[in-house]
Amino acid sequence: MIAHRSLGNTPFEISRNLKNKILSGEIALGGYRKNKIYGTLNCTSGKRMKIENRVFFKNEAEAIANGYRPCAHCLPEKYKHWMQNLLPEDGEVYFYPELFTTVESDRLYELLSREIEWKQEPIFIMGKSILQPRLTAWYGDIDKPYSYSGITMEPHHWTPALLEIKSKIETIAGVCFTSVLLNFYRDGKDSMGWHRDNEKELGVNPVIGSVSFGSPRTFCLKHYKEKTLIKKIPLTHGSFLLMKGSTQHHWLHSIPKQPGITGGRINLTFRVIKTARSGF
Ligand SMILES: O=C(O)CCC(=O)C(=O)O
Structure with missing residues (x-):
């Protein structure tokens, strides 16, 4: 500037x-x-x-x-x-398709696939342990673990690449993110089921900043009560999706399987964890 x-x-x-x-x-x-x-x-x-x-x-x-x-x-x-708010009611979702240039996105995809400590973690659904259909990692402020679906993830320290992405999206989101959940979809057979990001650590109206690199995948939103209210957004290489307001109270979201997709995709959902673990 x-x-x-x-x-x-x-x-x-x-x-x-x-x-x-x-x-x-x-x-x-x-x-x-x-x-x-x-x-x-x-x-x-x-x-x-x-x-x-x-x-x-x-x-x-x-x-x-x-x-x-x-x-x-x-x-x-x-x-x-x-x-433009993409939701017709009960929440706010904004989409910025080319927040990162292709050159930046290629570099970050390559860096993240190499540097991040990816793991395939089990989750617990109705008492049963199943492996998640994707690889995950949790990075961020060191005193902020995150629990969902019966598992607790301990954070790794921010890397320079993660801090670069975080600082770019914070100017739009207007919040300081404390943590990021990373998802690596190895191909179109990997997925994420319907859920809401409404864990108590995220506070009442969570601001979630979601960055995507790699193969485009469809992000689906479905109203929690009016199940026919559905919104589909193609999350492209270098795009940024922002969810805020009451979205997590009223809308479920998912990444369905798309078996025709052979390339990988990295998604980063930045979050603000409100409570620090005591003792730190
Ligand atoms: O991969 C995505 O775009 C969705 C990730 C997601 O829903 C989550 O991490 O809660």
Whole structure:
């Protein structure tokens, strides 16, 4: 992010440097620092702001990473998408299909598949132990274990790759995540059954930030009471899905099997664990 003021000491110098940076591709979008809005360089609303409030970005990913959202005037489609709650009622789900560029996503997929301590853990359903149909791992603040389906997962320390992803999504989610549950779907035969993320450690209205890398898989949401209310979202390479508000009270979610898919997929669901284990 480049501040307009920082481009020189005189109006001539500022204007010359700005032109050069636009020509070289270092600057492609403008931003309004006060309201954290980004838009095109010829946006009429953008032209009205004072120079000290104007910033520039190389691309959309940089604007988003700095916590900026699209301008309603010059980027109406992107704005509509950004603000659109995908649920018709009883919760909030937002989807950002290309939060990570393909280059970033390829790098992170490769890194995570190699670095993460993946395990196939058993879970307990009605007293019976069964192996989960995917690999999992739990990372995060060291005093925050996580229990679900009869198992307790002890956290590994954050890695640099996980911190990089966490910091990018926190600007959108508006919370500081303490922990992340990672799921590795080895191919389309791996899956996750219908459930809600409503464990008591997550508090009353959990904010869940879900990042996907690798083969696209369908994320299904189903209303807990009105079972015919179903929403399907294709979770693509580099996408970010945010669930918040009362979603976990009213909606179940799942990743169904898709036997035709041969590639792997890594999903990271970032969470805020409210209670720290005592004694730490
Ligand atoms: O893989 C996904 O996108 C879903 C993960 C999920 O539902 C969970 O971790 O609770």
